[in-house]
Amino acid sequence: TARPLIAPSILSADFARLGEEIRAVAGPGETRADWVHVDVMDAHFVPNLTLGLPVVQSLREATDLPLDCHLMIEDPDRWAIGYAEAGAYNVTVHVEAAKDPVKIAKDLRAAGAKAGLSVKPGTPLEDHLDTLKHYDTLLVMSVEPGFGGQSFIPEVLDKVRTARRLVDTGHLKVLVEIDGGINADTIGQAAEAGVDCFVAGSAVYGAEDPGKAVAALRDLAAH
Numbered sequence: 001t002a003r004p005l006i007a008p009s010i011l012s013a014d015f016a017r018l019g020e021e022i023r024a025v026a027g028p029g030e031t032r033a034d035w036v037h038v039d040v041m042d043a044h045f046v047p048n049l050t051l052g053l054p055v056v057q058s059l060r061e062a063t064d065l066p067l068d069c070h071l072m073i074e075d076p077d078r079w080a081i082g083y084a085e086a087g088a089y090n091v092t093v094h095v096e097a098a099k100d101p102v103k104i105a106k107d108l109r110a111a112g113a114k115a116g117l118s119v120k121p122g123t124p125l126e127d128h129l130d131t132l133k134h135y136d137t138l139l140v141m142s143v144e145p146g147f148g149g150q151s152f153i154p155e156v157l158d159k160v161r162t163a164r165r166l167v168d169t170g171h172l173k174v175l176v177e178i179d180g181g182i183n184a185d186t187i188g189q190a191a192e193a194g195v196d197c198f199v200a201g202s203a204v205y206g207a208e209d210p211g212k213a214v215a216a217l218r219d220l221a222a223h
């Protein structure tokens with residue numbers, strides 16, 4: 001299997017020093033993150049408020065790492081394209097919020113970005129399995145979206161296994177991504193279920209050395 005991807009979430013970083021916090025996971029070798037996960041929250045789709053387009057535009061100038069923008073917002077049909085235009089590498093919208101997620105994905109790809117679809121822990125995949133080919137990432141939430149530092153919900157691994165099977169048998173180029181409660185204790189079971197890309201907030205930015213935490217998580221996911 002391919003090398004596991006690690007995407008530190010800056011939700012757990014110091015928002016007054018975002019540039020430095022990203023540089024802490026942009027070092028050499030195994031300490032380098034694959035993507036930087038950017039949690040956009042609007043206080044409507046989720047009960048928390050974080051950051052939006054102006055911050056993503058500035059982060060684009062501040063790092064070479066790919067920005068993985070996770071939009072936890074209402075009406076992503078209106079807003080998602082702006083993140084692609086701001087230079088996001090991947091833009092993920094929630095199936096619970098999007099009116100036409102396939103159209104969003106097509107527009108994102110046309111704008112040069114990759115497109116992701118995310119499901120909350122209680123949202124079944126079934127209705128969307130036949131649209132998977134339109135996406136580059138499928139983000140399975142393993143906590144209720146809104147806050148970092150919550151406990152991993154192992155029941156979502158069934159969805160990961162289903163997605164893995166479909167992607168493999170259909171030879172789809174969709175990366176299965178997981179987000180929420182990923183740390184040294186939980187990453188192994190997620191890897192075993194077939195996750196390709198692991199978001200980790202508190203496990204990276206709560207560590208003494210975020211770069212070392214990235215390397216350690218990737219190593220655990222690979223075994």
Ligand code: DX5
Pocket residue numbers: 009010011012037039070143144145146147148149150179180181182199200201202203
């Ligand atoms: C939660 C966000 C996550 C969050 C994960 O709604 O989508 O990306 O940062 O944080 P941890 O890894 O601490 O659970």
Ligand code: ZN
Pocket residue numbers: 009037038039070179199
């Ligand atoms: Zn996220």
